[in-house]
Amino acid sequence: xxxxxxxxxxxxxxxxxxxxxxxxxxxxxxxxxxxxxxxxxxxxxxxxxxxxxxxxxxxxxxxxxxxxxxxxxxxxxxxxxxxxxxxxxx
Amino acid sequence: xxxxxxxxxxxxxxxxxxxxxxxxxxxxxxxxxxxxxxxxxxxxxxxxxxxxxxxxxxxxxxxxxxxxxxxxxxxxxxxxxxxxxxxxxxxxxxxxxxxxxxxxxxxxxxxxxxxxxxxxxxxxxxxxxxxxxxxxxxxxxxxxxxxxxxxxxxxxxxxxxxxxxxxxxxxxxxxxxxxxxxxxxxxxxxxxxxxxxxxxxxxxxxxxxxxxxxxxxxxxxxxxxxxxxxxxxxxxxxxxxxxxxxxxxxxxxxxxxxxxxxxxxxxxxxxxxxxxxxxxxxxxxxxxxxxxxxxxxxxxxxxxxxxxxxxxxxxxxxxxxxxxxxxxxxxxxxxxxxxxxxxxxxxxxxxxxxxxxxxxxxxxxxxxxxxxxxxxxxxxxxxxxxxxxxxxxxxxx
Numbered sequence: 001x002x003x004x005x006x007x008x009x010x011x012x013x014x015x016x017x018x019x020x021x022x023x024x025x026x027x028x029x030x031x032x033x034x035x036x037x038x039x040x041x042x043x044x045x046x047x048x049x050x051x052x053x054x055x056x057x058x059x060x061x062x063x064x065x066x067x068x069x070x071x072x073x074x075x076x077x078x079x080x081x082x083x084x085x086x087x088x089x090x
Numbered sequence: 091x092x093x094x095x096x097x098x099x100x101x102x103x104x105x106x107x108x109x110x111x112x113x114x115x116x117x118x119x120x121x122x123x124x125x126x127x128x129x130x131x132x133x134x135x136x137x138x139x140x141x142x143x144x145x146x147x148x149x150x151x152x153x154x155x156x157x158x159x160x161x162x163x164x165x166x167x168x169x170x171x172x173x174x175x176x177x178x179x180x181x182x183x184x185x186x187x188x189x190x191x192x193x194x195x196x197x198x199x200x201x202x203x204x205x206x207x208x209x210x211x212x213x214x215x216x217x218x219x220x221x222x223x224x225x226x227x228x229x230x231x232x233x234x235x236x237x238x239x240x241x242x243x244x245x246x247x248x249x250x251x252x253x254x255x256x257x258x259x260x261x262x263x264x265x266x267x268x269x270x271x272x273x274x275x276x277x278x279x280x281x282x283x284x285x286x287x288x289x290x291x292x293x294x295x296x297x298x299x300x301x302x303x304x305x306x307x308x309x310x311x312x313x314x315x316x317x318x319x320x321x322x323x324x325x326x327x328x329x330x331x332x333x334x335x336x337x338x339x340x341x342x343x344x345x346x347x348x349x350x351x352x353x354x355x356x357x358x359x360x361x362x363x364x365x366x367x368x369x370x371x372x373x374x375x376x377x378x379x380x381x382x383x384x385x386x387x388x389x390x391x392x393x394x395x396x397x398x399x400x401x402x403x404x405x406x407x408x409x410x411x412x413x414x415x416x417x418x419x420x421x422x423x424x425x426x427x428x429x430x431x432x433x434x435x436x437x438x439x440x441x442x443x444x445x446x447x448x449x450x451x452x453x454x455x456x457x458x459x460x461x462x463x464x465x466x467x468x469x470x471x472x473x474x475x476x477x478x479x480x481x482x483x484x485x486x487x
Contacts, residue, residue, distance in 0.1 A: 011174055041192065042177070045175050045194055045196070046171070046175045048175075049175060049196075050197050050206065050208060051207075051208055053208070055173065057173045084172070085173065
């Protein structure tokens, strides 16, 4: 199980006690989200729907690259960013 | 799976007097859900002064906020936070603090290779029967029915509906949903029998269960939907709002996409009553409100129906009231704008208190809240400047 740093966007920080970056574990993004759910209950369902899909307008980046799906591998000390797309205004 | 209605066997909920007085005498809270947050307005017992006392989760989409009439303390609220998924929050201090559901409503994961349903937003909250404290029901978009047995902390599917062999046909394909999403709403619990439920789907129509949701049957006989290939089909109709009269639970009212209807459940036939409106007034609309002390009284807020206007006729908002179960209607517009009232009242955004005379309230898509304390005879604007209003619920302390 790899250790990674996860950057938390503002609307999700209420789940991480206000922390902007948390350290967690996972060999894939899916495992990382499971670990986040264990540490911060309620976190995962706001990001991933009940069919296991990333919610619309949310993307995950590993370092500088957008992850193709939740099975993307995480390497030791990778930085994961949860990005809420610029949207709205309607 | 036909369900036999027990409505004819149920004891009447009527009291000896049709003028039953409300027991509520304290302040009144209006719980307002909007596109950009929740708001609480507090009115004094005489309904003379109103103050916006709280705003909640500004920025989040709040479709419904409902106080539990069984304890007059617990409030549940739906929330979808922008990009984030939908959930339910619970407050026991009149909205000061909120606790998120530990197991929010969610459809079951689909079998491999199948497309599963995903809740886009939680839409309609209904407290359960008076004899079932802690039970709540939730309707979602797309159409789904969920139940909590623990005051909203954890939620499960009402599988009798979701796994019904006709459910996908009743709910219709996703691409057939209206612009705001298909919804399940108007979850009505018979005060005489906790097992007896009604739901409405937009689209889909009205459905009934007599076994607490284990089985369902369509209840749409008499509805004519002129947009459908078969206008009087068993299902597929667009019920905008359905209400049950608490004094006579067999008296149902429905504001449908294609008109206003009433049903005596013992007869099982919807009868169109909106066609008794003045000829220049369409009977399209979203909300319908019943009178807690008079089963023959109901209010509607008609819209210009076509072409897709959804605003008051000629920009002149008005409620219309019937006191004889739809045989005649009377316009009520005193105090409302006489021109340029180009707003819509959504299906959850018009409600009543239980005082005598009855108070009525509606919230507009333009962020105004209007109140009447004489059963609709005159109206006063009590708030403005709010975001687009989705719902106005009344809580009496």
